[in-house]
Amino acid sequence: MKKTKLAIIGGGPGGYAAAFLASDLGLEVTLIDKAKNPGGVCLYRGCIPSKALLHIAKLIEESKEAKKWGITFAEPEIDIKKLRRFKDKVVAKLTGGLGMLVKQRKISYIQGTAKFINSTKLSIEKTDGSMEELEFGKAILATGSVPTKIPAFALDSKRIMDSTSALELEDIPKKLLVLGGGYIGLEMGSVYSALGSDVTVVEMMPSLLPGADKDLVDVLSRTLKKKFSQILLNTKVVELKETAEGIAVKFEGENVKEAEQVFDKVLISVGRSPVTKGLGLENTSVTITERGFVSVDEKCKTSDANIFAIGDIVGGAMLAHKASAEGKVAVESVAGHKVAFEPAAIPAVVFTDPELAWTGLTENEAAEQGIKVEVVRFPWAASGRSTTLDRTDGLTKLIIEPKTERVLGMGIVGPSAGELIAEGTLAVEMAATVKDVALTIHPHPTLSETVMESAEMFFGQSTHIYKPKKI
Ligand code: FAD
Numbered sequence: 046m047k048k049t050k051l052a053i054i055g056g057g058p059g060g061y062a063a064a065f066l067a068s069d070l071g072l073e074v075t076l077i078d079k080a081k082n083p084g085g086v087c088l089y090r091g092c093i094p095s096k097a098l099l100h101i102a103k104l105i106e107e108s109k110e111a112k113k114w115g116i117t118f119a120e121p122e123i124d125i126k127k128l129r130r131f132k133d134k135v136v137a138k139l140t141g142g143l144g145m146l147v148k149q150r151k152i153s154y155i156q157g158t159a160k161f162i163n164s165t166k167l168s169i170e171k172t173d174g175s176m177e178e179l180e181f182g183k184a185i186l187a188t189g190s191v192p193t194k195i196p197a198f199a200l201d202s203k204r205i206m207d208s209t210s211a212l213e214l215e216d217i218p219k220k221l222l223v224l225g226g227g228y229i230g231l232e233m234g235s236v237y238s239a240l241g242s243d244v245t246v247v248e249m250m251p252s253l254l255p256g257a258d259k260d261l262v263d264v265l266s267r268t269l270k271k272k273f274s275q276i277l278l279n280t281k282v283v284e285l286k287e288t289a290e291g292i293a294v295k296f297e298g299e300n301v302k303e304a305e306q307v308f309d310k311v312l313i314s315v316g317r318s319p320v321t322k323g324l325g326l327e328n329t330s331v332t333i334t335e336r337g338f339v340s341v342d343e344k345c346k347t348s349d350a351n352i353f354a355i356g357d358i359v360g361g362a363m364l365a366h367k368a369s370a371e372g373k374v375a376v377e378s379v380a381g382h383k384v385a386f387e388p389a390a391i392p393a394v395v396f397t398d399p400e401l402a403w404t405g406l407t408e409n410e411a412a413e414q415g416i417k418v419e420v421v422r423f424p425w426a427a428s429g430r431s432t433t434l435d436r437t438d439g440l441t442k443l444i445i446e447p448k449t450e451r452v453l454g455m456g457i458v459g460p461s462a463g464e465l466i467a468e469g470t471l472a473v474e475m476a477a478t479v480k481d482v483a484l485t486i487h488p489h490p491t492l493s494e495t496v497m498e499s500a501e502m503f504f505g506q507s508t509h510i511y512k513p514k515k516i
Pocket residue numbers: 054055056057058059060077078079080084085086087088090091092093095157158159160187188189190208229320323324355356357358363364365366367368396
């Protein structure tokens with residue numbers, strides 16, 4: 046039987062980052078994934094293909110906007126096959142690159158599906174159909190998540206999509222319903238809307254992006270209302286039925302004007318569920334939480350002394366960078382280093398246009414947890430750079446602990462919010478005070494100045510906004 050010191054099951058951003066660090070630390074490691082190369086959901090059917098398509102969506106939208114500035118382009122002609130090829134090429138390039146890094150690091154890579162026989166052995170069904178057993182010293186479970194299915198809506202129809210099939214871009218439906226106003230629904234809705242679909246978003250909560258601060262969401266909603274034909278909040282879908290014309294959808298909610306509407310396609314994006322079934326976890330001492338995630342401690346160790354778990358399968362922020370960060374902690378734990386996964390801030394980005402991002406404590410969380418905070422907001426109407434971009438719709442805000450003046454969180458809505466939020470994450474992690482941020486010289490003219498000026502606002506001294514501090 047083959048033996049390995051460390052077996053990593055799942056080659057997503059959690060698993061491959063863990064495998065690469067393990068190799069860099071000199072540990073002998075085996076990485077197992079179903080695909081030819083690592084990448085997981087993030088690279089094959091998540092972050093990367095969606096961002097490639099969102100890049101195109103932004104280009105289309107901007108080409109229309111350009112009319113205002115005296116540049117008129119003809120209506121875009123969309124070659125969907127070529128667009129699909131571009132997205133597939135991006136995925137192939139990046140996953141192929143990861144495959145090369147596996148070889149360079151001399152990681153043993155097994156393409157197949159792994160299952161625990163017990164706490165020291167895996168059985169692997171390889172993609173070529175053969176079976177292999179692998180004995181391990183330690184294992185890291187990184188099997189990720191899949192789109193959540195609602196049994197009542199699981200129609201066997203090509204008109205029903207999840208995020209994976211939506212990314213395949215089979216066609217551009219005339220009328221698309223996006224069921225779920227979370228980030229995946231809004232991102233994919235933005236793609237299809239730019240490509241020409243008439244998009245309706247339905248969300249049962251009172252706001253899009255439930256969880257994100259309202260002032261940020263309001264800015265995004267204003268733009269999305271112009272792009273999407275309907276945004277139905279506080280509204281439930283109670284029935285989906287396939288008819289000859291399409292999918293007949295019944296809505297229930299306070300403000301529903303048309304309780305039954307027909308759509309060419311429906312994208313169901315109501316969340317993601319951890320992959321814990323079929324792994325043979327019952328043959329180990331790994332335990333599952335009430336919500337179905339694998340329970341782990343701060344070292345990413347499960348209740349089985351030999352098995353660690355990371356990424357979407359352990360819940361929390363189900364994001365690629367969180368998975369990678371946990372992967373590194375798990376590997377260092379295996380290597381015997383003194384580490385813990387205790388981030389002060391995990392950034393979250395919604396790659397719509399405008400982008401929306403936050404990090405650290407949000408205003409919602411402060412209110413829920415009874416934490417007293419002071420919030421300062423810098424409207425992008427006062428930013429030189431946003432004016433040059435004709436994008437003054439943004440907002441940068443800081444969440445500050447009044448007594449210590451420490452930055453506890455940051456929120457941004459506006460183009461490039463996803464790039465800008467990294468500064469907030471660093472500020473929170475380094476326990477920066479709002480003075481530190483205000484005194485840091487930022488390049489001009491950039492959107493990053495909005496971070497500095499929001500810090501200046503705390504003192505009533507923002508250069509471009511006259512708002513003296515009330516004493
Ligand atoms: P995954 O990426 O889910 O990888 C798990 C891997 O394990 C898969 O390859 C799977 O095939 C493999 N596997 C499962 N079971 C077995 C088994 N028994 N044996 C062997 N292999 C197995 N996150 C962001 O941070 N930013 C974004 O912009 C973003 N956009 C997204 C857009 C979409 C449309 C979607 C769906 C997700 C997006 N995410 C984004 C979320 C991100 O993709 C996940 O958080 C991330 O991929 C989780 O990483 P992971 O390592 O936990 O697992």
